[in-house]
Amino acid sequence: ELFTSMAHLEKALWAEKDIADELRQYVTREEERLQTIRRIADDLESHSQQALKHPENHLANPVSAFLFTKRFTLDWEREVDSLLKASNNIQDISERIDYLKQALPTFEDLNGAVSALLRLQDTYHLETGKMASGDVGGVKTSILTASDCFELGRIAYNTEDYYHTVLWMDEAMMKLTLERNETVDRSEILDYLSFSLFKQGNVRHALTLTEELLLLAPEHTRAKNNKAYYEKLLLTDKYAEGREDLGETIVRNPRTVDEYRNSHEFTTYEALCRGEDTQPVKDQHRLKCYYLTNNNPLLILQPIKVEEAHLDPWIVLFHDVMNDIEMATIKNLATPKLGRATVHNSMTGKLETATYRISKSAWLKAIEHPIIARVNNRIDAITGLELNTAEELQVANYGIGGHYEPHFDFARKEETNAFKSLGTGNRIATWLTYMTDVEAGGATVFPYLGVKLFPEKGAAAFWFNLYRNGDGIFNTRHAACPVLVGTKWVSNKWIHERGQEFRRPCSLQMDE
Numbered sequence: 001e002l003f004t005s006m007a008h009l010e011k012a013l014w015a016e017k018d019i020a021d022e023l024r025q026y027v028t029r030e031e032e033r034l035q036t037i038r039r040i041a042d043d044l045e046s047h048s049q050q051a052l053k054h055p056e057n058h059l060a061n062p063v064s065a066f067l068f069t070k071r072f073t074l075d076w077e078r079e080v081d082s083l084l085k086a087s088n089n090i091q092d093i094s095e096r097i098d099y100l101k102q103a104l105p106t107f108e109d110l111n112g113a114v115s116a117l118l119r120l121q122d123t124y125h126l127e128t129g130k131m132a133s134g135d136v137g138g139v140k141t142s143i144l145t146a147s148d149c150f151e152l153g154r155i156a157y158n159t160e161d162y163y164h165t166v167l168w169m170d171e172a173m174m175k176l177t178l179e180r181n182e183t184v185d186r187s188e189i190l191d192y193l194s195f196s197l198f199k200q201g202n203v204r205h206a207l208t209l210t211e212e213l214l215l216l217a218p219e220h221t222r223a224k225n226n227k228a229y230y231e232k233l234l235l236t237d238k239y240a241e242g243r244e245d246l247g248e249t250i251v252r253n254p255r256t257v258d259e260y261r262n263s264h265e266f267t268t269y270e271a272l273c274r275g276e277d278t279q280p281v282k283d284q285h286r287l288k289c290y291y292l293t294n295n296n297p298l299l300i301l302q303p304i305k306v307e308e309a310h311l312d313p314w315i316v317l318f319h320d321v322m323n324d325i326e327m328a329t330i331k332n333l334a335t336p337k338l339g340r341a342t343v344h345n346s347m348t349g350k351l352e353t354a355t356y357r358i359s360k361s362a363w364l365k366a367i368e369h370p371i372i373a374r375v376n377n378r379i380d381a382i383t384g385l386e387l388n389t390a391e392e393l394q395v396a397n398y399g400i401g402g403h404y405e406p407h408f409d410f411a412r413k414e415e416t417n418a419f420k421s422l423g424t425g426n427r428i429a430t431w432l433t434y435m436t437d438v439e440a441g442g443a444t445v446f447p448y449l450g451v452k453l454f455p456e457k458g459a460a461a462f463w464f465n466l467y468r469n470g471d472g473i474f475n476t477r478h479a480a481c482p483v484l485v486g487t488k489w490v491s492n493k494w495i496h497e498r499g500q501e502f503r504r505p506c507s508l509q510m511d512e
């Protein structure tokens, strides 16, 4: 067919050339794609090399933890997935990567990292600008781009948390003006920011930003509708008068919190976490430090250093009660068993997870390792209390933002079921060993006493939860502050009533 006319033949030659062009373009595209993949691989490798030098430290701050989590969720979805899908050997490589990704953070983790970061921002009064520039409570961390701030704000937005959305979208806008290669679309930020400002009661400001958005994207349907809506609102009395009229510089951004978070107890708890002195500590001038041996052979050669933190109720710190080998062993034994910590639901009597307690914990029996038994004996020697009726050793590990909001360790009269199955009565005393220093945050605080204990590796806090007649001491209500930077390991020994009949009064001379 073709050779019957010269005209068509020439067309065929042109087609041949076009195919060559196509192929060449394909090779160029593939080379670009491979180069991008190579760059991503280089990035990941240099990041992990850097991080693996001090793995504990690396993820130990909320901003790095957020960035790391984002890398394998949002960034991955945006950059890597499509690049890999275009490969001919897709089957092979995606199977291997999927397998490896089981160990990597998921979108659920990303949401968790962001909610931890926002909680820390509130509790510790951290400025958005400082956090974004890599300063978390004075500890240096990674710097966030406009896009990072935008994504953070967007996750807040998805939980209808307009307060934090405004903070982080504002920051994204600020960062964007400084970026040579803009990492996010200004119009996208404006879209979220204007609507969140409206939600927070700044209609006039929302309108200004929506108009700015319409300049960038004149066909933006939602923006057009919003503009009309805001204009209409501004004509009504409610918005025409009042603060909005004072000008557009006033931006309202109230943080709405539930009743409990507004309570005196909770705000005191947060202030103590920040290290503030919230109230005078009763009889502070009478607090002492001293050595304790109890005439016990275990302690004669190595008396315990006691530091009183409060007299009535009596709260003390015992220094250097566990050595490094003991602590390392306990952490190693607990690590494979760690599970999300649960709390007693006093209505149902069941154990469940709760946002007011975020940590992982495990229980260790004395028979599991001689070191556990040894530690139990030491607690017996120091407190003079019977340890046979105590609960097993509870080991807890708090990550970034991990905390335990104010609670009692003992069961109240109405919580009749709490420790029934143990058959050893109520929790008469709490022993809490700190097994790490914590870089920032993570104190144990007592909001009704103004007492704050900052973790010190190897030290233990101790207090009685019950009066001698078995009534709870309500002022022992306490909390574990969110970890700001670092990891916090503790081990708890809850000592019970049974078996103390002849032990309390003990050699520590408590009068209550």
Ligand SMILES: O=C(O)CCC(=O)C(=O)O
Residues within 6 Å of the ligand: 396, 404, 409, 432, 442, 443, 444, 478, 479, 480, 481, 490, 492
């Ligand atoms: O970790 C802390 O500082 C306190 C923990 C605590 O109160 C508890 O586990 O009951």
Ligand SMILES: [Fe+2]
Residues within 6 Å of the ligand: 407, 408, 409, 478
């Ligand atoms: Fe507690």
